[in-house]
Amino acid sequence: MAKTLFDKIWDNHVVNTVEGGTAVLYIDRHFIHEVTSPQAFDGLASRNIPVFRTAQTIATADHNVPTQNQHLPISEPLSKFQVDKLIENCDKYGVSLYGLGHPYQGIVHVIGPELGITQPGMTIVCGDSHTSTHGAFGCIAFGIGTSQVEQVLASQCLLQLKPKQMRINVEGTLHQGVTAKDVILYIISKLTTSGGTGYFVEYAGSTIRNLSMEGRMTICNMSIEMGAKGGLIAPDEKTFDYVNGKKYAPKDAAFDQAVSYWKTLPTDEDASFDVEFTFQASDIMPMVTYGTNPGMGMGVRQSIPEPLDPANRNSFDKSLSYMGLHAGESLLGKEIQHVFIGSCTNSRMEDLRLVADYVKGKQKAPHVKAMIVPGSKQVEAQVISEGLDLVFKEAGFDFREPGCSACLGMNEDKIPANEYCVSTSNRNFEGRQGPGARTILTSPLMAAAAAINGKIIDVSLD
């Protein structure tokens, strides 16, 4: 029977099937971090059981770490306690930790791929909803809750019902100034913040195939923002080239053997999906969000629409009132106060090179506070080796150390109430970047342009 990429990986990982078709699904890689793991380790302790497969468990500290002076002890006591707890648990249970000060530390979804821990055909989970990022390599990767973190630590398996499957095709050539981030914001604006719920999404089509691995990661990263369990993209030569030579990638004959297996994974030609959508790259403009969920996005030259569903009026009005915006308004020329470039969506080398290329020789607007937070220590080191940190500094940007930072505002990197932040992160929820903060999601290029101009502009016309 014809199978999808998802079917093939899923079927290879079903250990057992229980009541009602629920599968015992084997997990190849389990990433953990300081915020969603302590209660899971406590659960192991109360049952007096070990971590079942330590070699498949990888830890880092990212959500709750400062992005300045990481060589000093963490000054915020609760954050310090939580990060210390991770160190203590990893030590006690024998889990490898790429913690603060380690040259591989960084945002969990940035370090997995850059270390070659993420490979095609795998099942990957983490107590973080943006685990879908790893799907860019042709993996079943999804976010889980802390009870499930405990289950995977204890058994390397999860109980899962097979989700429905959706394919989203994007075809054609992107306009100048339109990036992977704009593609995914466009898709979510069409399908809404809940349009993918219950589905695992395969992204396909020529536009997706022509994206770099980093662009594909940006696409898969935001699958959860339309409610999807995860998203994946068929592995191809670009994928194999990216993985080849990475620290934990298979080497030599083992790599060749892996590639021949990986080549069997793409969806069979006559495989079917529960639902399928096709979009044209030529319809996609640089995107901005105007509301308080990632589905509330539009092309930068468009005006804020009326709610699609009149029954949604109250929630829609509440959202626009929080943002200080109204239907019919355009965001072109809208003055902004902050720019945040970072997060697991857009903090990789390609993103930062794009930003550096744009801001080189320019100055940020005087009233804008602009922060760039690299995704990992390796990205940070690469930025410095290319001299881009100096480009950022000369343009007036604050170049920080790695972490999740102002994407979720767990550390001190917060946006003040009622101020606008153009952010390359993934969520514009109320208070996400700090109580009362107003987030406008864009691509790194749009964010860089907003920092320089002090307002939102259309980079495709720049």
Next chain:
Amino acid sequence: MEKFTLLQSTAVPLPIEDIDTDQIIPARFLKATTREGFGDNLFRDWRYHPDGSQKSDFILNNPIYKGAILVAGRNFGCGSSREHAAWAIADYGFKAVVSSFFADIFKGNALNNGLLPVTVSDSFLNKIFEAIENDSNAVLEINLEKQSISISNSSEVEYFEMDPYKKICLLNGYDDIDFLLSQKAIISTFEENNRYPFNPIN
């Protein structure tokens, strides 16, 4: 995990759509390393002013509405995978959440904590909102065995879907982890038979 069989309670209405887990429990309260106490900060920024005083127009601050059932607009619990959201709702005292649509991860997290997510039709959700609006003492009855939800003093009843495995877990108070630990021998055999591509990294 606590068993869930039958729940009869008044309900708290929150007719807002797309309520994300950042609203349920903002990230700055995720620094705790235990499961307890998150109820104090449930819907923190909707419930309290920055100075800590209550926002009088938020439903949890209205003494007329109380009970063990939270009734919310569609797509409840979207966004972050933080299980702290389910912990906060349960810690506050809710035993069930009723909506016409739940985000996947939240639903799973709720089920793993004995908090029952009940998915009803949009029209039945509206009937519940109307019933509570007409009488804040209106009682809802949720029967997990029958997979039914009804509005007392009316003939309104609807049947909801439920994963058969999770139903057994809730009715008996079983955790997934107990079951998974019982599978360890099968899991080890699976690993033996599937050496590639599951090789450990170090």
